[in-house]
Amino acid sequence: MNIGIIGCGSISNQYMIGLNKYKKDIEVAACADIDKNKADQFSNENNIKTLSVDEMILSDEIDIVINLTPPLSHFEISYKSLKNGKHVFSEKPIALTIDEGKKLFSTMKENNVYLYAAPDTFLGPAFKKAQELLSSKKIGKIIGGSANFTSHGVEGWHPNPEFYYKKGGGPLFDMGPYYLTALVKALGPVQEVIGYSKKTFEKRNVENPEVNYREINVDIDTHYFGLLKFKSGIIIDFQVTFDIWKPYDPKLEIYGDESSLKLADPNNYDGEIFIFDKELYQWELIYSSPDSQNNFYRGLGVVNMVEAIKNNTVSEDELSVPFHILEVMCSLDSYNLDSGWKKIIQQF
Secondary structure: OEEEEEOOOHHHHHHHHHHHHHOOOOEEEEEEOOOHHHHHHHHHHHOOEEOOHHHHHHOOOOOEEEEOOOHHHHHHHHHHHHHOOOEEEEOOOOOOOHHHHHHHHHHHHHOOOOEEEOOOHHHOHHHHHHHHHHHOOOOOOEEEEEEEEEOOOOOOOOOOHHHHHOOOOHHHHHOHHHHHHHHHHHHOOEEEEEEEEEOOOOEEEOOOOOOOOOEEEOOOOOEEEEEEEEOOOOEEEEEEEOOOOOOOOOEEEEEEOOOEEEOOOOOOOOOOEEEEEOOOOEEEEEEOOOOOOOOOOOOHHHHHHHHHHHOOOOOHHHHHHHHHHHHHHHHHHOOOOOOOOEEOOOOO
């Protein structure tokens, strides 16, 4: 199937490395960006055509659009592509509001096309191994868990950090999908949430010397803490923040009545998994990547999508996950502290 990439920023190179491993089934035929210089550079580096965004969306030669634009543009690009008969693989988040999500979902159905979305790291070997361990009851009956991503933002290293502090950015919509998707894949749908969020800093100082601006006005909350109650009754504590000088590595732990499992970072495709040894009272390494370089790249989700379309095995459950993640994020983002448990209403 022919692929067109819209959005030629830094993540597009990671996608190309991954997609080039599957040239037998996938051909990246063209790219587009509102910044034509970026598109031309990307096309020259990868020996593909440059199109305008509108040309890409209307082209009969493109089967799937990979939407790698900034979050504020995800809905518009995906909606137009679906409406013009293109399948879409979108970077996360799939949309920024429930109304946008509903329009995408209905347009997908009306035009008999499919919308998949990142993150796709659950397709990597580390998460598959974790699922195997959880299914085997290695830690007994699951009784809870903890998901945490703590950092002090991206302005120290990212080539264009401003959009991370505007609508659609921030730790919830940027990093939250990795942890929420892994949890939903492992534990099933979320039923209710409790949340708290705040904006700690009104401005962020840009420390990356390669960026041509030195300060960012923060428009969104940058610190979130919540509780997620799953339909199974399991409750997970959940924290994502851009406000903490990093005290520990990203954490995703599942607790059972017999032991506990520390999963690999869901932002990566592979990594180490630990189980708690009750006798020695310490964490024991039970899985490490056979590839010491953790040599996985973005794009596994596109490959999975192409295979499902070709084999007519597209799963409604698979399609529903990014929309459910949107429901959970919007519920946490709009949470009222007087609300108690807020029910996740299925809207798609």
